[in-house]
Amino acid sequence: MSNINILWVDDEIDILKPHILFLEKKGYTVSTCNNGADAIDMCDENNYDIIFLDENMPGLSGLETLVKIKSKRPNIPVVMITKSEEEYIMDDAIGNKIADYLIKPVNPHQILLSLKKNLDHSRLISEKTTSNYQQEFRKIAMDLAMVNSYSEWIDIYKKLVYWELELENISDSGMIEILESQKQEANTLFFKFIKKNYADWIYNDDHEPILSNTLFKNVILPEVKKSKGTLLVIIDNLRYDQFYILEQTITKYYKKEEEISYFSILPTATQYARNAIFSGLMPLEMEQKHPNYWKNDTDEGGKNLHEEDFLRAQLNRLRENLKLAYYKITNLKSGKQLADNFNSIKENDLTVIVYNFVDMLSHAKTEMEVIKELASDDKAYRSLSNSWFKNSPLLEIIQKAQNLGLKLIITTDHGTINTKTPSKVIGDKNISSNLRYKTGRSLSYEDKEVFAVKNPKEIGLPSISINSSFIFAKEDLFFAYPNNFNHFVKYYKNTYQHGGISLEEMIIPCAIFVPK
Structure with missing residues (x-):
């Protein structure tokens, strides 16, 4: 990328300094001028890989400059940038073989997208996927500028995950880079949103989103009560992208009836978030109501040893008398034992399985060089998770649950980054x-x-x-x-x-x- 030379021509070039700095930070070399005559002279003296050309300039217009540049350098891609959407300008520009056409105001990510589209010739890309993402890119950018509620954040994040999974099927690192840039921008804004709103969610039952401590009462329990038997699987540390990959296998045996997106409490760590699911309480309330079960960060001993106790206490508090079984699977042997004996749970109202593989995978990536190689990025991390699931006792358990006619609920306690x-x-x-x-x-x-x-x-x-x-x-x-x-x-x-x-x-x- 360091060998890419860009010429940007605009009579208000000083205003575009942030855009130019953004591109230089990405490794591009950017030359600038503020009129068409200078642009033509610079093209005589230098070999540029691409030109961004403002249409509306004093002196030579953008279209006149385009014609003169193309007469000398017919193969150089030119991206026309204009405030006007008049059809004749577009027709003239396209007739003169422009590479792309952008309407002001443009943002740096649009410029980067245009660069990738026009200069990354080696990619093998599905035209439909590219076209659809380009259309969606601008919409997501507009949504990010206006997002103001937790439900809008859910929608934006799920769109980003969707495109991440779509784009992983094409061999274009440039497109992935664009998406990563948009995800980073989203996370910057999401942090500000959480910082501003999170405290209000905790003690406001009317307007809060579903949180870890309200998930069981508001979502899971109503489903259990209207079914003859339910299998609840909590896969520790499962992100949305991993869930969608696993779902492709699950839907061979089960039909998805509903998908609820909820928010993990802070800290997004197992001892807080998962204990909150089982207890139906915030950590402060757990410490107050169940001091014999709750442990703080600096306390000695395991922090997740009382999940079944927390769940039974919540059911007692809600006056629900369910026939319950709870299993925690932390290794292959215990997973196989449960799969082999799974038919014995068919009389339960609710069978809960906590499955810890993905959490172990994330820790192993930190500690083992071979896992660092196998899960070097998010795409590889998803692939490794999928490979595990397809060959795991958990899939066998899900198949047996289908045969028993059990409802299946799959969730997690938090994701990972x-x-x-x-x-x-x-x-x-x-x-x-x-x-x-x-x-x-x-x-x-x-x-x-x-x-x-x-x-x-x-x-x-x-x-x-x-x-x-x-x-x-x-x-x-x-x-x-x-x-x-x-x-x-x-x-x-x-x-x-x-x-x-x-x-x-x-x-x-x-x-x-x-x-x-």
Whole structure:
């Protein structure tokens, strides 16, 4: 990309400085001028790979400049940019073989999209997929500029996931780069949205989205009560893109009846989010009502050892008398044992299975070089998850559930994000260890890079000590200590983490299936 030379011609070129800096940051070389005559002279003296040409300029117009440039350099792609949508201008420009046509105001991502489309000749791309994404790209960009509710954020994220899965089938890294850029922009805006609105969701039953602590009561329990038997599968650490890949196999046996998107509570970590699902409580309430079950970050012992106890306590509180079985699968052996004996659960009202493979996969990517190779990016991570699922006892269990006529509910506790950018943090020796959130006293951090909560009670979280606070990382950041910083960053960069604020971690699926 560093060899790509661009000429940008516009009589208001100074206004376009941010666009030019954006392209230079991406590795392009950009030359500029503010009139057609200079543009023609510059084309005589230099070999440009592409020209962005303003149509409406004093002196030589864009169309006149285009004709003169094409007479000398017929093969150079020219992208016409204009405020006017008059048909004759478009006809003239197209007749003179422009490469692309953009209507002002343009944003940097549109320019990048046009560059990829015109200069990346090596790609083998489905014309329909490209065309559809180009149309959707502008709509998503407009939606991002106006999004103002949690339901709109769900819609935007699911669109981005859809296009991520569509584009992975084409060998065009340029298109993926465009999408990644749009996802980054979305996560930047989503962080601001969560920072502004999250605290209001916690204690406002009327307007909040479905959260971890309300999922069972509001979504799962009504489905259980209207069925003869239900299998609830919670796959730890499952993102929306992974869910859609797994769903392709599930729908061979089950028909999807409904899909609900809900929000993981903060921190988007198992001990908080999954315990909230089972207890129907926020972590602060768990600590108050069930001190014998709840453990804070710095407490000794396992943090997820009482999920069945939390669930039974919630059912008692709701005065529901269900015949319940609970299983946690953390290895192949226990998965096979449950699959072999699955018919024994057919009399249950509700059978709950917590399946931990995807979480183990994300941790293994951090710790094992071979997994780092196999799951080097999101596409490979999805592929590895799919390969596991197709050969797992869980699929056999789902097949047996279909044969028993059980309703199937599949959900997760939180998602995960590939962390790429370190953020320095300092705290006392009792600071929590998670890389996407920290809790403790005397935390020192970069204000702009975190959502800081001085009073954890405001968002339903317990305090591990007096004056302890929480901070949550934004976008793809991960916390690193100044001591041994470079070694730490090298070890954890490009690993899958959770606990912070991103679309991938917070917006997650709960899907209801009926047997085919």
